[in-house]
Amino acid sequence: DFLPTPSPRLHESDGMIRVRGANENNLKHADLDIPRDSLVVFTGVSGSGKSSLAFGTLYAEAQRRYLESVAPYARRLIQQAGTPQVESIEGLPPAVGLQQQRSVPQERSTVGSLTAVSNVLRMLYSRAGDYPEHQSMLYAEDFSPNTPQGACPECQGLGRIYDATEESMVPDPSLSIRQRAIAAWPGAWHGQNLRDILISLGYDVDKPWKDLPQKDREWILFTEEKPSAPVYPDLNHEEIQEAIRVGRRPDYMGNYTGARRQLLNMYASADTPGRRQRLEPYLTVGPCPACEGKRLKREALSVTFAGLDIAELFRLPVAELQQKLESSVHAHTTESADRNAEQQRASEKSLVAERLVADVSSRLERLIAIGVGHLSLDRPAPTLSSGELQRLRLATQLISKLFGVAYVLDEPSAGLHPADGEALLESLAALRDAGNSVLVVEHNLDVIKHAEWLVDIGPEAGERGGRVLYSGPPEGLNKVEESITRRYLFAEAPAALREPRQPEGWLNVRQLSFNNLNELDVDLPLGCLTAVTGVSGSGKSSLVSTAIPALLASRLGDLPADPEEENEDREVRRLSGHVSGDLDTLRRLVRIDQKPIGRTPRSNLATYTGLFDQVRKLFADTPLSRERGYKAGRFSFNVAAGRCPNCEGQGFVQIELMFLSSLYVPCPECGGARYNAETLDVTWNGMTVADVLGLTVEKAARVFAEQSAISRALSVLLDLGLGYLKLGQPATELSGGESQRIKLASELQRTQRGRTVYLLDEPTNGLHPVDADRLLRHLDALAAAGHAVIMVEHNMRIAAQADWIIDLGPGAAAQGGRIVTAGTPKEVANDENSRTAPYLSPHLV
Ligand code: ADP
Ligand code: ADP
Ligand code: ZN
Ligand code: ZN
Known part of the structure; x- marks a missing residue:
């Protein structure tokens, strides 16, 4: 009894977060202890339960406690929204979640506004800019095109006329x-x-x-x-x-x-x-001729800093901007030191400049360190990839200097070239060193290897997963036989390589200019699997997602237009170039990207793949439906007759919370079923149509085994590792990687006619190596059938298995946009100029 009384905090958790009895989604009464203030990585195949544990349990519980403490009135709502299925969690700090963006960010936000750099720079121009003689000083708002004070009066701040x-x-x-x-x-x-x-x-x-x-x-x-x-x-x-x-x-x-x-x-x-x-x-x-597209009124544009007006400054890639600002402040300070007799005002001004630039600089450094130095501040948020957006948010957190927080991140390495991976690891370490717990869901083996603590969930997806197979320092996983992650983490031999295929022809793209691609010539092999590599910002997406499809579309005739892609069409107008070569055998162009399969919760996996049409026919064909005269349309939650009138078939209603983002809760009328009671009277094999939408692909494959059209669609989804998804999972809740695989599945179940060019942007994002291999087999089969498959790829294990690699670079933005080297994986790996080569070659021995 001479021992000091332990502090309540220590007593509670002794530096560990202790989870007991987690049952969220597929978790099977999981118990887990993980250290606080460490870098903890969650691994496991897609659908094994990583997110259910990291986001659905740890993050959700931290959120729930936080909400209860700040807003007691929210308690009822939280109960409606559901609390995580877990018996207890001890030692849990407040949490910040950085999930891959599943919905589109605000139209008007930009890199500058998301990181709060814009405001500081406007202040800099207002207070420390160089004004023309006789012009009075402007306020910070005068430098924003989104305010009436700042907008160009000719174009109302749009920049175009x-x-x-x-x-x-x-x-x-x-x-x-x-x-x-x-x-x-x-x-x-x-x-x-x-x-x-x-x-x-x-x-x-x-x-x-x-x-x-x-x-x-x-x-x-x-x-x-x-x-x-x-x-x-x-x-x-x-x-x-x-x-x-x-x-x-x-x-x-x-x-x-x-x-x-x-x-x-x-x-x-x-x-x-x-x-x-x-x-x-x-x-x-x-x-706009008045502002030359710069969106600001003339007075604002007449003010300069470092010789540039603020619009020109915002157009610079962050890395260049950083250099520009640093050197300008040096110039400023030495100048005023030399001329000691300068008036008070001038020296005050340079002091302000120095302070503000120091502030901006520290923010920009973070952005550069985390691999987004190629972005410009005026870049609209909706044009960013989800990986870029998540890293911007991460950088913003690093700038905020919070501590004692648990950060929960979803695959922060997505979209990063291995050369940029180091910087990401440093940023994660910086968050931890500042006194935070960093919990990361990751598939990238390099990140996994750097974990201080590894939690492996599995062994497989859905029902066959949901157990904590291992929790401890990474080395220890080597002893866990049933772990699939183990095979990849400790694999001695690289994946078996086959000889690259010989191209069956070529498409020759010439004089291509778009974004940072400047009169680029590039040849694309037909009947091959091609990987496009290069550091972040080198131009891969510009080439694969926009330029190639636009050039080919103009040769193949009109593609089905997507009315949602209004913005993109406008961009394409800035594109020039042409394509020639073996075009006569080409029939189709298919872009399989990570964009949502629909913008509203009304589209889902079942509607997108068309299998729901078949399901509705089955329901319309039941005796009760025939008796009541229900047709297939009755079973659509988009048709008034059959759906729940309260939520209009959405299954949930939105509640606005003061000061907090709005909350979605299940519709009290239908309990989330989406249909009205009469529609739910009808059952097929004992299930209502709402029950069917609640089935996972895996269960549905068993239920519909006899229905050939439905089961064909389901088997492709299963094969792509999507067995854990629910048929009715709304499009807005699917990750980019899941949306992409659903598109691929719909494509694979079509009967192929003629040669197709498939374009994919980072198809392995969000995929465990074992799932990535499965995807690769499908892509490879398409190439073997004579189609051209062209994919942006960062995963060198996958790129090494391509037939052909096009390496863009050497750097980002203006330093990129050129072909560094192109050839078979071996040829590219041997090219000394390529920043990709050193990461590729270990996979080729
Ligand atoms: P991972 O993050 O490892 O890919 P998840 O945690 O997302 O896996 O999913 C684990 C299991 O839980 C899967 O079978 C999935 O279908 C199921 N699941 C995920 N989200 C939900 C949800 N909102 N409702 C019900 N089941 C879900
Ligand atoms: P990667 O795919 O290799 O990361 P991107 O093709 O996304 O590279 O970007 C190449 C360059 O083009 C970068 O400088 C980027 O900032 C710029 N860029 C890409 N998309 C847009 C866009 N929608 N608007 C303006 N600039 C863009
Ligand atoms: Zn204008
Ligand atoms: Zn309802």
Whole structure:
């Protein structure tokens, strides 16, 4: 009894986080002890239960406790949202979760605003910028295009101006006005009215447009006058002229508006994206001449720092910006030290500059260290990859200098070239050294090897997983026979290599310019599996996800347009280049990317793959459905008749919480079932349609074993390692990697006709090595069947198994965008100039 009383905190946990009886999702009463203030990595095949433990249990419980402590009124809501299935957790610090982005970030946010660098730089320009003589000082808000004070008045801060030309408004000049030569005119009555007014004004609406006098064409399109004229809708040309001459009473008086003015007014007042989109083909778009696309008013642009206006500064890649700022401050300080007699104001100004630059610099350093130095501050957040976005958030956390927190991260290495991996590990270590627990779900073997503590879940996915196979220092996993991770972590021999395939032909891309690709020439082999490698920001996605599809699409004819990709189309207009070579055998182009399979919870795996159509037919074919006259549509949660009226088939309702982000809770009416009670009366093999949507792919494969169309679709999903997903899992809850594999599965179950080019961006993201190998087998089979498979790939174990590698670089942004080397994996591994080579060669011995 002479021992000191242990502090309650120590007593509670002795430096460990202790989880008992975790049952979330597929977890099987898992017990787990992990050290605090350490780098802990969770491993296991996809669907084994890593996220259920790290996010669903540890993070969710920390959130729940936090919410309860700050907002007692939230208790009821939390109960509705569900508390994690776990008996107890001791020693759990408050947690910050950095999950891969599953929904699209705010349209207007940029790299600069996400990291709060924008505000500091605006302050810098306001307080320490170089102003032209006689211009008064501006406020920080004057440097933001998103404020009325700062926006360019000509373009309202958009940076671009819409206009219309004769070519854009009259696409086919061989038509007459009556035949709708002025395609930009509104339809129906409105267009007829304009035509009838032109007749009254004496214009010929039956002559081909190109045969009208230049003067008339000009006036019809571009006049700013608004003449009014009598309208006689039922008379012909001669009769109208006669009626006007004799002063016959018209049906009504109409006002003419020039076609350009009319179009611009309609565009300005269009209130839906759909309406704007319908008008855009008739408009031309160009940079605003007043601000040159810089979006700011003239006064703001006249202020400079380091010789650049603020828009120019925001366009620099972060790494360049950092150098620029550092050297400018050096210049500033030495300058004022030399001239001691400078006025008070000047030295004050450089002091402010120094402080603000130091602040910005420390933030930029973090960004560079974590491998996003190639991004510019003005880069819109929606154009970032999910890996880039997560790393930006990580950097922001490092800047905030919190301690005593548990950070829970989801595959932070996604999208990182192995050369950038070191920096990531250093950042994770920095978080830990600051006194935080860092819990990471990872598949990357390099990160796993650097863990201080490893938690391996499995052995397999779903029902066959959910057990903690190992928890301890990484070496110890070597003794755990049933661990699949062990085979890869301690593998002595690299994967068996086959000889690279001989190309069956080539596509020759020439003079390609887009983003940082500058007049690039690149050859793509057909009948091969090609990996495109290079450091982050070197131009891989620009090439594979945008440029190649755009160039090929122009040769293969129109692809099914995706109305959601409005933004992208605009980008593609900046692209130039052409493609030649063995194009005649090509039939299709398929992009299998990590974008969501739908933007709303209304799309899901079952609807996307088309298997839900089959399921609904089964339900419509039951005796009760026939008796009640229910057709297949009744079983769609997007159709009013069958769905729950309260949540309109969503299964949940949204609750706005003051000060906190809104919460989704199961719909109290249907309990999350999505359907109304009558629809749920109908069962097939004892299951309601809601039950079917709740099945995992794996269970569904057993249930529908006899239904060949359904089971074919399911078996491909199983084969790609997606057996753990639920049929009704909303598109918005799927990770990028899962969405990508669902797209691939839908593609694989199609019957193939002709040669296809498949484009994939980092297909192995989110995949355990064993799942990555499985995916690779499918891709390889496509290449073997003569198709071209082109994938961006960071995983060198996978790249080593490709037939051909295109290595982009050497650096990021302006330092990249060139072909460093291209060839078989062996050839690339032997190239001294390639930053990829040293990481590739260990996989080729
Ligand atoms: P991992 O992170 O290892 O890929 P998860 O923890 O996401 O695995 O999934 C483990 C199991 O739990 C899978 O069988 C999966 O289908 C199931 N699961 C995941 N999320 C949910 C959920 N929201 N509801 C029910 N089951 C889920
Ligand atoms: P990688 O895929 O190799 O990481 P990216 O193709 O994403 O490289 O980027 C190459 C360069 O193009 C970078 O400098 C990047 O900032 C720029 N870039 C990429 N996408 C966009 C975009 N939507 N808008 C502006 N710049 C972009
Ligand atoms: Zn402007
Ligand atoms: Zn409901």
